[in-house]
Amino acid sequence: MAELPLQAPSIVLDQVSVCFEGISLFERLSITIRAGECTCILGPSGCGKSTLLRLVAGSTAVPFKGEMRILAEDPAQAKVAWMGQDDLLLPWFTLLDNILLGARLRGEVTPQRREKALGLLKAAGLEGYAQSFPGTLSGGMRQRGALLRTLMEERSILLMDEPFSALDALTRLKLQELSADLTRGATVLLVTHDPLEALRMADTILVLSQGPARVKSVVSLTGRPPRAVDSPEISKHYPVLLGELLAGEAS
Amino acid sequence: MKTLRLLVLAAGLISLWQLLVSLSGVPHYILPDPLRVLVAIGKHWTTLLRHLGTTFSEILLGFVLGILMGSATALTMFLAPVMKRWLLPILVISQAIPVFALAPILVLWFGYGMASKVAMAVLIIYFPVTSSLFYGMQRTQPDLLELARIMGGSTLAILRHIVLPSALPAFASGVRVATAVAPIGAVVGEWVGSSSGLGFYMLHANARMQIDLMFAALAVLSLVSLLFYFLVDHLLDKLIFWESKQGII
Numbered sequence: 001m002a003e004l005p006l007q008a009p010s011i012v013l014d015q016v017s018v019c020f021e022g023i024s025l026f027e028r029l030s031i032t033i034r035a036g037e038c039t040c041i042l043g044p045s046g047c048g049k050s051t052l053l054r055l056v057a058g059s060t061a062v063p064f065k066g067e068m069r070i071l072a073e074d075p076a077q078a079k080v081a082w083m084g085q086d087d088l089l090l091p092w093f094t095l096l097d098n099i100l101l102g103a104r105l106r107g108e109v110t111p112q113r114r115e116k117a118l119g120l121l122k123a124a125g126l127e128g129y130a131q132s133f134p135g136t137l138s139g140g141m142r143q144r145g146a147l148l149r150t151l152m153e154e155r156s157i158l159l160m161d162e163p164f165s166a167l168d169a170l171t172r173l174k175l176q177e178l179s180a181d182l183t184r185g186a187t188v189l190l191v192t193h194d195p196l197e198a199l200r201m202a203d204t205i206l207v208l209s210q211g212p213a214r215v216k217s218v219v220s221l222t223g224r225p226p227r228a229v230d231s232p233e234i235s236k237h238y239p240v241l242l243g244e245l246l247a248g249e250a251s
Numbered sequence: 252m253k254t255l256r257l258l259v260l261a262a263g264l265i266s267l268w269q270l271l272v273s274l275s276g277v278p279h280y281i282l283p284d285p286l287r288v289l290v291a292i293g294k295h296w297t298t299l300l301r302h303l304g305t306t307f308s309e310i311l312l313g314f315v316l317g318i319l320m321g322s323a324t325a326l327t328m329f330l331a332p333v334m335k336r337w338l339l340p341i342l343v344i345s346q347a348i349p350v351f352a353l354a355p356i357l358v359l360w361f362g363y364g365m366a367s368k369v370a371m372a373v374l375i376i377y378f379p380v381t382s383s384l385f386y387g388m389q390r391t392q393p394d395l396l397e398l399a400r401i402m403g404g405s406t407l408a409i410l411r412h413i414v415l416p417s418a419l420p421a422f423a424s425g426v427r428v429a430t431a432v433a434p435i436g437a438v439v440g441e442w443v444g445s446s447s448g449l450g451f452y453m454l455h456a457n458a459r460m461q462i463d464l465m466f467a468a469l470a471v472l473s474l475v476s477l478l479f480y481f482l483v484d485h486l487l488d489k490l491i492f493w494e495s496k497q498g499i500i
Contacts, residue, residue, distance in 0.1 A: 057401055082401045084394055091493035092416045104412060105404030135493055153402065 008156040008187040009072030010035035011056055016066035017212075018051060025051055027212035028066065035071075038180070038188040038225060040198035042241065043208030043216075044248035049191040052213075053159045056189060057082055070157065081155035085162040087146035089134035096121070096130040099149045113152075120148045124178060140171035144178065151182050158183055160190045164197065173229070176200050180226040195241035199234045200226045207244050216244060283463040291467035298452070299471050305448040307475060309365055309437040313372020317429060320373060321380030322422075328381075329388045329414075330406075346378050351439055358444040368440035368448065375436035376429035383425025387418030420494045423487040430483040434476040 011033035018025045025048040033039045033056075041049045055062045056070075057080050070078040081102075089098045099117045103109045121127050124144045134142055143164065150158060163179070164172040180201055192198050198205045205219040219237055221227075227234055265285045271277075272284040279287055292299065324342070328335035354371055361367035391414050399409045441450025449472045456464035 054397075057397075059397060061397075079403075080401060082398055084398070086394060088392070088395055088398055090395075090413065090416065092419075093412075101399075101412070102402035102404075105399055105402050105408045107405075107408065133493060 008036040008185060009070050009077050010187060011157065011189065012067075012069045012071060013052075013055075014067040014069070016055065016064050016068060018048065018055065018062060018064045020051075024212040026064075027214075029213060029215070031206065031215060033187060033189055034204065035187050036185055037203040038183070038190060038201055040202035040205045041189065041191045041208060042193070042195060042198045042205055042245065043213065044210050044245060045193065047208045047210040047248070048213045049193075049208065050161050052208075053082075053161050053189060053191050056080065056157075057159055072156070077156045079153075079155050080157040080159050081150045081153035083146055083150040083158065083160045083163045085165055087134070087139075087142040089142055089145055089149075091134050094131045094133055095126065095137065095145050098134065098145055099152050101149055102153045117148070117152055120151060120182075123182070124148055139167055140175065143167055143171075143175055147175065147179055147182070156186050158186050158188045160188065162192055163190075165192070165194065172197070173200075177226045193245075195238055195245060196229070196234065198241065199237055200229070205237075205241070207241065207248075209248055216248070280460055280462050283466055287463045288466045288470055291461075291463040292470065295464060295467065299449070299468060302447055302449045302452040302468070303471055303475060305365070306368075306434070306437055306441065306450065306472065307479075309368040309440070309448065310372060310433045310476075310479070312365070313369045313436060314376065314429060314433045316369065317373040317376035317433070318380050318426065321377050321425075321429075322384055324377075324381045325384035325388065328385050330410075342378060342381060345374075350374050350436065354439050354443040357440065363444050363446060367443075368437045368445065371440035372433045372436035375432050379425040379428040379432070380422075381425075383428075384418055384422045387421030388414050390421065391417040419491050423491055423494075426487060427480070427484060430480045431476075434472065434479075438472065 011031075013029060013031045015028045015030055017027050017029070031052075041052060043049050051062055055064055055068060070080075072078045089095070090101065093101070096114070096117055097104065099120065100109055100113060103113050118127070118130060121130055124147070126141060126144060126148075129137060129141065134145065137145070143166075147163070150160075160179075164175050167175065176197060188201075190198075190201055192201075199221065202219075202225065203221060205221070207216045207219070208214070209216040219241070221233055221237070223231070223233060269285055272279075272282055275282075283291075324338060328338050350371065353374065354367075357367045357370045357374075361370055395413055395417070396409065399413050404412070437448070438450035438453075441448040442454060445451045449468045453465050453468045456462070456468065
């Protein structure tokens, strides 16, 4: 299992405005992402969910006004790990080397890290594929690899941008469970367009509206994720969330 | 299967050549038949081999130097955008000047020896190598670069582990073009001024109306150029194992 710091930081966006080519994506948007929880950002296509994630990641491609703070006891904990929709596995590296990519880029590959990566591969049911190249793996296996690479970074903030959207339904459910298990204790910001995924994975769901985005509603969920597909909480909130998303798309 | 296809192709072309000679009645001092060329190769093989050594050395040296210089330019343009603004126009202008027109000047500057032919080969392959590597590096997936930046990778580490491998398939296309055109540079250089090499030997045989020998030199040059191309192509395929490509044969 990944060793995540006990005191995960929280993220505060205070009066954040983002404008791209004259189009205002966010206008004085204020959000607080609670420490050690999984917060899902749900919203219609193009409302700025991914931009929000990139902003938290400190991307230079997202110039913004306002303030973005990561409240951590130790500045080292304010670092983030990223997982996107594409697995972004490097085809010239083996799966093991891909999981060790961060360490390799920082020149920190040690036998201990290698051991840890092998342990993660085992936990994810990929122990026989350490030396396989991504091109020989299925979509689900590749995405599991991408998840392990994210966890290998040992960051207490995980930013996940529609990480399972390209997978088939069954693989997606399995990976949601694996992800919820392995990221427990970290501050997770998960962007998704799937209300079912949000309800299974999140402690809190923020529904964004479009242009400029604002927090339309907040759904606080009880119980430990991942929730079963037929859980009462999902049955209760799913139609409401779907209705909100449909209304957002229509507008 | 690939070898068989190559052999069938070669046999087909030689048969076509033989058929053309037999049916057209062209005299052998204009177009010798394949057998006559084969006999010429057998008769003069030591001389051909000696001249081949010179030409192939020029090709190989030009190829290596061209790739090194092209790669250095591409890296400079990629790492220093200021340099790109200065170097890119020069690179484009260099392609606007016909390289063959420069051959006499290069012979004048570098002499009748190997240097002028190597310079020709370098000039002819410099552009495809530089542009393929530079644009290959520029086309690195932005999300990959973002991921590497978030992971805290240094510029050098990102270049080594992400940008350069990403650019390899595009670079390989440039290197394949370079492999095909490097012999042209060397031979044109020999035509303009030299005392050895297959290009020189072809002119020498032509002047003495030894057309079969001229064709023999051409056949040897073509064969070696083809072998060189396939060797480089094979090595590139091994190097870029993750890219599936449709071979030309």
